[in-house]
Amino acid sequence: MIGSRRGRGGLVGGIFLVILGVLFLVHGFRPEFNAARLLFHWWPLLLIFWGVARLMENMSARRTGQTPGPVITGGEIFLIFLVVAACGAIVAVEKYGPDIQMGNNDEMPFGQHAEITEELPAKALKPGAEILIQARRGDITVTGTDALELRVVAKKTGFAMDENTAQKRAHAASIRLVETSRGFEVRPEINEEGGEHTRTNLDIQVPKQSVITVKTENGDVHVCDIAGNVFASTARGTLEVCNSGADVHAEVKHGDARILTVKGNVRLTGSGSEVEISDVTGDASMEGEFYGPIRARNVAKGVNFVSTHTNLAVGALPGKMEMDSGDLSMDDASGNIQLTTRDKNVTMENITGRLRIEDKRGEVTVRLRQAPKEDISISTESGAVELALPSSSAFEMDAASRSGEIENDFDDADLKVTNDTHGNAALHGRRATKGPRVELHTTYGPIRLRKSD
Numbered sequence: 001m002i003g004s005r006r007g008r009g010g011l012v013g014g015i016f017l018v019i020l021g022v023l024f025l026v027h028g029f030r031p032e033f034n035a036a037r038l039l040f041h042w043w044p045l046l047l048i049f050w051g052v053a054r055l056m057e058n059m060s061a062r063r064t065g066q067t068p069g070p071v072i073t074g075g076e077i078f079l080i081f082l083v084v085a086a087c088g089a090i091v092a093v094e095k096y097g098p099d100i101q102m103g104n105n106d107e108m109p110f111g112q113h114a115e116i117t118e119e120l121p122a123k124a125l126k127p128g129a130e131i132l133i134q135a136r137r138g139d140i141t142v143t144g145t146d147a148l149e150l151r152v153v154a155k156k157t158g159f160a161m162d163e164n165t166a167q168k169r170a171h172a173a174s175i176r177l178v179e180t181s182r183g184f185e186v187r188p189e190i191n192e193e194g195g196e197h198t199r200t201n202l203d204i205q206v207p208k209q210s211v212i213t214v215k216t217e218n219g220d221v222h223v224c225d226i227a228g229n230v231f232a233s234t235a236r237g238t239l240e241v242c243n244s245g246a247d248v249h250a251e252v253k254h255g256d257a258r259i260l261t262v263k264g265n266v267r268l269t270g271s272g273s274e275v276e277i278s279d280v281t282g283d284a285s286m287e288g289e290f291y292g293p294i295r296a297r298n299v300a301k302g303v304n305f306v307s308t309h310t311n312l313a314v315g316a317l318p319g320k321m322e323m324d325s326g327d328l329s330m331d332d333a334s335g336n337i338q339l340t341t342r343d344k345n346v347t348m349e350n351i352t353g354r355l356r357i358e359d360k361r362g363e364v365t366v367r368l369r370q371a372p373k374e375d376i377s378i379s380t381e382s383g384a385v386e387l388a389l390p391s392s393s394a395f396e397m398d399a400a401s402r403s404g405e406i407e408n409d410f411d412d413a414d415l416k417v418t419n420d421t422h423g424n425a426a427l428h429g430r431r432a433t434k435g436p437r438v439e440l441h442t443t444y445g446p447i448r449l450r451k452s453d
Contacts, residue, residue, distance in 0.1 A: 112159070112165075112166045113160075113166050114158045114169075115156070116155070116157075116171060116173075117153065118156065119151075119152070120152040120175055122151050123177060123179075123184060125183065125184070127148065127207055129182065129183035129184070129211070130180070130183040131150065131186065131210050132180075132183075132186070133186045133187075133202065133212070134186070135200060135215070135217070136188070136218070137200065137218045138200040138218075139201045139216075139221070139237070140204070140216055141202065141203045141223075142222070142226070143206075143225055144205075144206060144209075144224070145206070145225075149205075149207070150177070150186075150205070152175060152177065152202060152203075152204050154188065155200070155203075156198065156199075156200050157170060157200070157201075158170030158173070169198050172198070173189070173198045174188070174189050175187070176189055186202065186204065188200040199219075206226070208225060209228055210228050212229075213232075215234075216235070217234075217235045218236045219234060219237045220237040220239070220240075221240070222242075226243075226244055228245070229247050229248075230246070230247075230249070230250075232249075232251070234251075234255060235254065236253065237254075238257075238258075239257045240257075240258045240260075241260070242261055243261045244261070246263065247265045247266075248265070249269075250268045251270045255272050256274040257274070258275075258276045259284075262281065263282075264280075265284070265301075266299075267285050268284075268285070268286045268287070272290050272291075273292070274290075274294075275290050275294040276295045277303075278297040279297070280298070280299045280301075282301050283299065283300075283302045284296060285305075285306075286303075286304070287307075289307055291324070291325055292323055292324035292325060293322055293324045294324070295320070297319070297321070298318060298319075298320075299316070301316060302315050303321065309341060309344075310323070310341040310344070311339070312328075313337070313338045314333050315335015315353055316333065318332055319333060319350065320332070321333070323344075326344060326345065328344050328346045330347070331348075333350075333353075334351075334352045336354045336355075336374075337351060337354070338356045339359075341359055342360035342362065343360065345363045346362060346365070347366075348365070349366075349368075349369075350368070351368060352370060352373070353374050354375055355375075356376075356377045356378075357377070357379070359379070360380065361380075361382045363385075363386075364386070365386045365388075366386070366387050366388070367452050368387075368389050368390065368393075369390070369452060371389065371392055371393040371394065372389065372393060372395060373436060379439070379440075380441075380442050381442070381444070382445060383445045384442065384445040385441075385442045385445065386447075387438070387440060388452035389451065391410075391453055394431055394432030395431055396435060397431070397440075398427075398428055398439045398440075399428070399439070399440040399441070399447050400424070400426045401441075401442050401445065402424050402443040403422075403424065404424075404425060405419075406426070406446065407447070407448045408427055408449045409449060409450050409451045410431060410451070412431050414431065415427060416429065427447070427449065
């Protein structure tokens, strides 16, 4: 009796496995027959067949007086889950495989890929020509040279579950060079054979005096040695512009940005992680959600940064600045400096010019090597304020700490700390006859006025 019931239950599972085996065997010999995709869409029919067969078995068992088996066993449930998960994974790889990146490796974590390198005939260009380069998937490298011609080398990669299909997809990708009234457009094209399963990396050489526009949806962008304006954009990847002779406008959405040595202005927008901007003869502006670290160095005409939490404007940055989600540090900056932020500890050294800092839930430390000549205003909530000035400094002080204390290293008779019965402290007075106004305010934190020499 028991053996008969188990034999019947095993019959359904056996038929199920035979069907799966036949489907995947056909797929092995005929890759265009996509067994995984077929199962992914029609697997409910297998459950219906399984259920009908099991009901017929149980009805037959009752007629013969045998004990009916369970509708479905735990092992069969696990088998169904395993098959559906495997089919879903295969379909996902075939659909999104070109987008899967393992660090700097563009290859799929499994499956097959095929690479083909194609060099296009060179095209003559005039100085100042405008080059537009667009790609959906792939890295783009643009280099300026002394030759007055456009050269394009494409590395085309096809992805598939078998090598033959990967080769077909790689061969199906093509590159179009379209001449315009101002220059050329470079566009990788993917036909239905390649679809979303192809990646095209471009290595392009152009005259140095060209004006460059580069856009890719998924890939790294590198543009170097261009004397004209540069616009570079990637939706997912690392962006780098170096040795540019004019303005640079860069846009990233998911990735890092490095903009180095620019004889013009820099504008960076979007969102991403690490940012590095250095050696800029103009100004540098950043707008968006960049989580850092954000580094800027040697920017002649100032730095501006705008995000939902921070608004920073610096007149000039001959030194360096670094910022991340919890800290902002700056060394050697001049001109007017304005900062509005929250949840950051702020440290500034060797600052000259007018300074205004408004912080919430963060500590502020400012150290000056030269006596201040412009007004200073620092306020924070739930944090300490420390200002260090040279002993020769002249200033008018207005400092107040609510529910905190004040420490003063200057022993002038006109600079005395007062405390009230509610735990508040204040420091008012003037040091020397002329000097800028210094305002220091905080709540639930101390104020420390130090000597920096």
